[in-house]
Amino acid sequence: MSVDFLKDKPIYQQLVDRICGDIIRGSLKSGDRLPSVREYAVEAGVNANTMQRVYKELEQLDITETKRGQGTFVTENRERLAELREEMKLGLVESFIHNMESLGFTQREMIEVLQAKERGE
Amino acid sequence: MITVDKISKKYGKKTVLSDVSFTIPKGKIIGLAGENGSGKSTLLKIIAGLLHPTGGRVQLDGRRANRGSAEHIAYLPDLDLFYPYFTGEELFRYYDTQFVDFHYDKACIVAQFLNIPLDVKLKNMSKGSRGRVKMAATLGRDASYYLMDEPFSGFDPLVRENLIKGLIQFTDSETQTIFLSTHEIREVEPLLDSIIVLQKGKIVGQEEIENIREIYNQDTITWLKNLLKEGDKVGQ
Numbered sequence: 001m002s003v004d005f006l007k008d009k010p011i012y013q014q015l016v017d018r019i020c021g022d023i024i025r026g027s028l029k030s031g032d033r034l035p036s037v038r039e040y041a042v043e044a045g046v047n048a049n050t051m052q053r054v055y056k057e058l059e060q061l062d063i064t065e066t067k068r069g070q071g072t073f074v075t076e077n078r079e080r081l082a083e084l085r086e087e088m089k090l091g092l093v094e095s096f097i098h099n100m101e102s103l104g105f106t107q108r109e110m111i112e113v114l115q116a117k118e119r120g121e
Numbered sequence: 122m123i124t125v126d127k128i129s130k131k132y133g134k135k136t137v138l139s140d141v142s143f144t145i146p147k148g149k150i151i152g153l154a155g156e157n158g159s160g161k162s163t164l165l166k167i168i169a170g171l172l173h174p175t176g177g178r179v180q181l182d183g184r185r186a187n188r189g190s191a192e193h194i195a196y197l198p199d200l201d202l203f204y205p206y207f208t209g210e211e212l213f214r215y216y217d218t219q220f221v222d223f224h225y226d227k228a229c230i231v232a233q234f235l236n237i238p239l240d241v242k243l244k245n246m247s248k249g250s251r252g253r254v255k256m257a258a259t260l261g262r263d264a265s266y267y268l269m270d271e272p273f274s275g276f277d278p279l280v281r282e283n284l285i286k287g288l289i290q291f292t293d294s295e296t297q298t299i300f301l302s303t304h305e306i307r308e309v310e311p312l313l314d315s316i317i318v319l320q321k322g323k324i325v326g327q328e329e330i331e332n333i334r335e336i337y338n339q340d341t342i343t344w345l346k347n348l349l350k351e352g353d354k355v356g357q
Contacts (some may be wrong), residue, residue, distance in 0.1 A: 002285075002286075002311070005310075009334060011311055042289045048294035050314075077233060077306050
């Protein structure tokens with residue numbers, strides 16, 4: 001299964017987001033081993049250099065840890081993963097607000113829709 | 122590293138390539154794009170040492186490319202009828218006698234990954250299978266350079282995906298360099314580190330894929346179309 005990429009965002013960034021998404025969703029758990037760079041590159045149909053960059057980025061973000069000779073693992077630092085979840089949440093909400101405001105909707109209108117949804121309307 | 126220095130090629134009065142210069146660093150996968158007749162195949166053949174340029178020179182790791190360079194370059198030609206009377210197995214045996222860097226076992230593993238039977242004559246295979254045998258034979262070589270002329274063209278999307286994955290699986294991004302021409306920019310883009318664009322025998326663009334996305338906020342196909350449109354305007 002190759003990944004379909006959005007047009008206007010670097011491919012490595014989309015793969016970083018994809019792996020972060022898998023962690024937040026729980027399909028990748030704290031302490032899980034990630035596939036090797038080559039395995040993931042083949043699966044996603046991307047250049048191994050790009051995949052290398054993805055893994056480097058994840059490590060710099062302290063989301064993964066590389067153990068010499070064993071591979072790359074999702075960090076066991078649960079605080080960092082909770083933080084990642086917060087970052088992802090805020091990021092998505094901010095881009096939602098940005099999109100809505102660019103069309104002229106107010107935050108008040110957004111809240112009203114969300115509250116109606118919450119009440120199951 | 123491949124260094125292409127002021128290459129030109131003329132057939133009689135017709136100029137096919139003019140003043141083409143670029144370098145390809147080791148360990149990269151570089152795409153060569155351009156419309157039909159822009160000089161892509163000619164350029165690949167010159168780098169592979171199969172054609173003499175009219176002017177300029179090509180160097181491989183600092184040494185001038187010539188017919189002997191074929192030892193370090195695995196060239197995949199844009200030919201559908203490739204050794205039609207051989208079976209896949211016979212083709213691999215033949216390659217084994219021709220190239221010191223060919224590994225029969227590796228070719229068979231690639232063939233298995235690409236899902237192709239080896240006991241059928243190439244002329245009796247589907248076009249997709251022939252393209253895959255050709256890829257397996259090429260990747261069977263442990264070459265420093267792979268030059269591929271339209272390795273994905275004319276196949277259905279599944280075959281194309283299979284070939285792309287084979288290429289990632291069976292090459293080493295630290296030591297091997299791949300230069301390939303392609304029309305399938307949209308699908309091939311994630312495979313590439315950067316792209317070189319030829320138009321009417323001249324280089325009109327050269328950029329890293331992630332830069333195109335990061336700096337121009339475009340995918341490569343949109344960037345490429347705009348570039349070629351600009352080139353057409355200038356040419357008129």
